[in-house]
Amino acid sequence: MHPYGGWMLQGIFTTIHLSGIGWIIALILGVVVGTSRVFPVAFIRFLGTAYVELFRNIPLLVQLFIWYFAVPLVLPHTARLWMYENVPNVEYMAALAALSIYTSSRVGEQIRSGLQSIPKEQYQAALSTGLSQIQMYRYVVIPYAARIIIPPLTGEFIGIFKNSSLALTIAVSEVTFMSQRIDSYTFHGIEAVMGASGVYIIICLTIMFFMGFIESRVSVPGLIKR
Amino acid sequence: MDWDVILRNLPFLLMGLQTTFKLAIVAAAGAFPLGILLGLSRLSSKWWLYYPASAYVHLIRSVPLILVIFWFFFLMPIITGRPVGSFTSAAVAFIIFEAAYFAEIVRAGIQSISKGQVMAGLSTGLSHISTMRHIVLPQAIRNMIPVLVTQVIVLFQDTSLAYVIGVREFLRWTSLVDAREFRSIELYATAAVVYFIICFVGSTITRRLEKKGGRLR
Numbered sequence: 001m002h003p004y005g006g007w008m009l010q011g012i013f014t015t016i017h018l019s020g021i022g023w024i025i026a027l028i029l030g031v032v033v034g035t036s037r038v039f040p041v042a043f044i045r046f047l048g049t050a051y052v053e054l055f056r057n058i059p060l061l062v063q064l065f066i067w068y069f070a071v072p073l074v075l076p077h078t079a080r081l082w083m084y085e086n087v088p089n090v091e092y093m094a095a096l097a098a099l100s101i102y103t104s105s106r107v108g109e110q111i112r113s114g115l116q117s118i119p120k121e122q123y124q125a126a127l128s129t130g131l132s133q134i135q136m137y138r139y140v141v142i143p144y145a146a147r148i149i150i151p152p153l154t155g156e157f158i159g160i161f162k163n164s165s166l167a168l169t170i171a172v173s174e175v176t177f178m179s180q181r182i183d184s185y186t187f188h189g190i191e192a193v194m195g196a197s198g199v200y201i202i203i204c205l206t207i208m209f210f211m212g213f214i215e216s217r218v219s220v221p222g223l224i225k226r
Numbered sequence: 227m228d229w230d231v232i233l234r235n236l237p238f239l240l241m242g243l244q245t246t247f248k249l250a251i252v253a254a255a256g257a258f259p260l261g262i263l264l265g266l267s268r269l270s271s272k273w274w275l276y277y278p279a280s281a282y283v284h285l286i287r288s289v290p291l292i293l294v295i296f297w298f299f300f301l302m303p304i305i306t307g308r309p310v311g312s313f314t315s316a317a318v319a320f321i322i323f324e325a326a327y328f329a330e331i332v333r334a335g336i337q338s339i340s341k342g343q344v345m346a347g348l349s350t351g352l353s354h355i356s357t358m359r360h361i362v363l364p365q366a367i368r369n370m371i372p373v374l375v376t377q378v379i380v381l382f383q384d385t386s387l388a389y390v391i392g393v394r395e396f397l398r399w400t401s402l403v404d405a406r407e408f409r410s411i412e413l414y415a416t417a418a419v420v421y422f423i424i425c426f427v428g429s430t431i432t433r434r435l436e437k438k439g440g441r442l443r
Contacts, residue, residue: 204288
């Protein structure tokens with residue numbers, strides 16, 4: 001009995017939870033970054049812009065290596081020893097940090113453009129009907145912006161699954177890594193790589209199907225359907 | 227901290243940067259024309275152009291670049307019947323992969339031109355191809371330029387993935403030097419700064435272009 005099918009399943013599982021947890025972190029950070037870019041205080045806007053520019057303009061693979069190879073060296077000696085002894089799966093953590101922060105800068109941009117796509121009159125109208133600032137966001141801006149942001153966020157969500165494949169370079173055993181491992185055991189590289197490709201295609205199709213369903217349920221009436 | 231390590235190994239790092247640029251230029255030069263053909267096919271009314279092009283674009287866009295690089299790493303020797311260098315197989319993988327993304331940009335760009343222009347072109351007696359060539363494409367490409375530049379920046383960042391099959395581009399050289407010098411902080415920080423400067427300059431140019439060029443319709 002060959003173990004390869006089991007390896008692939010393990011890999012799929014790792015890909016899904018690495019990307020899934022990364023996505024939740026990216027979404028939280030992205031909302032913070034996106035709103036900071038339309039914040040009324042100039043300094044906070046600057047911080048948001050700096051964050052986005054920094055993490056968008058460095059290749060993900062370089063960021064991954066920085067989190068894995070360089071960041072542990074910056075830590076003080078005792079903290080580093082503690083980390084290597086007590087943190088299981090250091091490479092998984094590095095991959096999670098790199099993926100979620102890289103994705104959060106992209107999510108932040110989408111959220112900013114979503115917020116800015118709302119016409120000014122909507123804000124003014126909301127305030128003039130006597131809503132407070134918080135109520136304006138709660139009842140007018142966010143319900144509208146959230147639905148506009150869904151389609152571009154679907155792309156980012158698919159993106160984090162595809163980008164998680166880069167974690168193979170630091171030996172996180174996700175599905176691409178497993179396909180390479182099967183290749184090195186069996187020399188059936190093409191089959192293994194095709195298998196892994198099929199996994200990504202199925203994941204992408206599933207996400208597109210579900211997001212398409214959600215989009216059609218919550219689409220803003222009166223806008224052009226995409 | 228020992229920043230001397232950068233100076234000592236500068237020739238290697240520069241060699242890597244040169245390969246990175248070469249790979250990016252070859253990939254962009256190959257992927258853009260292929261992208262135009264695919265983008266036009268995606269808008270074609272002929273089913274034998276539309277379906278294969280759409281299938282190509284959707285297939286490639288749902289697979290990570292790393293896997294496409296592996297495909298060609300394994301397939302190229304079978305197709306050509308002899309070993310090809312990792313640079314060549316990486317270049318082919320990039321052209322095939324990025325063309326799918328260029329195709330979508332081209333399609334969106336062409337769709338940004340109003341139908342009236344096509345009708346006007348056809349009614350003056352131009353053929354379908356001439357209308358595309360002389361009326362639609364020149365305007366569409368102008369509208370596409372900011373997005374195209376952004377995609378080229380993404381492509382430039384993507385070239386770092388050629389690392390996985392051993393192409394000696396900038397990141398590979400950085401890690402090779404690191405393996406000998408054990409100076410991860412300095413080396414990877416330098417790599418990050420170099421990539422950042424190049425990409426930041428690129429994205430600043432994009433913003434300029436977006437502000438300057440009003441969209442044509």
